[in-house]
Amino acid sequence: MEDLKSDRILEIKDDISNELRKAGYAEIGACIQCGNCTAGCPSGRRTALRTRSIIRKAILGLEEVLSDKELWLCTTCYTCFERCPRNLPITDMIIFLRNLAVQRGYILPNHLNLCRMFYDTGHGVPINDEKWNIMRESYGVNRVPPTVHTDPKYVKEVQELISSVGFDKTIAWGKYAKKEEKAEKK
């Protein structure tokens, strides 16, 4: 006969829930696992995202809550946030968990590209083709909108802030940027 193995979680790590508490989300301890959040989640209707289980895994400190792709399938629609009978600010907590995930290196390549776009242009969706300028003109608005696009000094401001906060280091742009620069010089 084979040895019996317990599938119970014998050790509860509290690093993730402690991070949540430190960030002001002490409510995590109030979750009664009722599942109301999952029941109303429009993403859970079509994906494996289970909001209740995200909260449970965060309480238990399971690293998979940060590495599972499901964490990125929440559209931040705030339905669970509004309906939680224990008043957990669930959506905000999911966003905080995403921050933790990124800090630990869990980020999708597409999202990393988006970050670089934001750093390079100051926009998540920039004017990256002249057709958008032509289109603007045809609708009677300025060819260049009065945003960061008017002057590179504004993009610099955004970049300075991103560096000041240290976000560039979090996702290691600094490293990538330098590598690319070196490659270009060669």
Place this chain on the structure above:
Amino acid sequence: MFYPNLIKERKTIMSEKNLRYSLYLGCVIPNRYPFIEQSIRNTFKELGIELVDMQGASCCPAPGVFRGFDITTWLVIGARNISIAEENEADITLGCNGCYGTLLEVNHLLKHDKKKRDMVNKHLAKIGREFKGTIEVKHLIEVLYYDFGIDKLKDYIKIKFPDLRVGVHYGCHILKDSSNRPWGGEYEEPRFFDELVEITGAKSIDYKDKIMCCGAGGAVRTASLEVSLDFTREKLENMRKVNVDCCIVCCPFCHLQMDLGQMQVNDKFKDIIGESYKIPIIYYNQLLGLAMGMNPGDLGLVAGHDLKGVPPFISIQPLIQKIKEQMI
């Protein structure tokens, strides 16, 4: 849920007679859907509401995307944007639910949390800016409904469209977190947007899961296009079932998702949807302007270019035709 006192606190820094706002554009309106910008600028001009540009504004940054990556970055860049409007000495108005979510929350957090404000200002000082906390952030729907006033708006309506069946799409962040949105805590069955649509004579048709998300937000469109489009498919199906002439939105990202996304749904899900969807997507100010008797060419409803691969991806001609018929 968190800031139950906010609704009471909201006040406007200008007198009722002289409505003046900083116009925050965001990314999608100016860079992909400029006809929305045209319709906002021209309808507000017609209503005598002054809009001041926000020189050098950046991405808000997006509440599900960049806030999901790093909350501090989100706070600091959001505060920089707000500081531009503070220099204008005019409350912010904007036409995007996502930007609304970000700038409203950042403004509120920093006004009420001195520690966070000091932290943010330490960063901003490096570029010679400061968050002072002197202005409010308002969705243009809120400006029209409350500040200008829906009753006064009715006086500007010259043409009504009683035969127009409209699917109203609110989007998420205009409603929620409901405790700091100005709709009295209502988020399951709000009416304000329907009311604004109905002053044009159009009928707002109820459809299944009307308050449901379009699927674009929270970085999901970038994480998994297929999942995000499946939300859109469901919304479009529910609207088609009740036979609407168009869908009215108040957010350019919803607009993009329901327009460009509709085209993508028609392609990716063609085996399950039967006939392709053909629901024109219209921004609220475009409909409002028409009802005010304005020229469709001033409302971004007439394309003056022959560019390929630009919005609108779903033809709005059937709607224009229907409206013309009603105007005769």
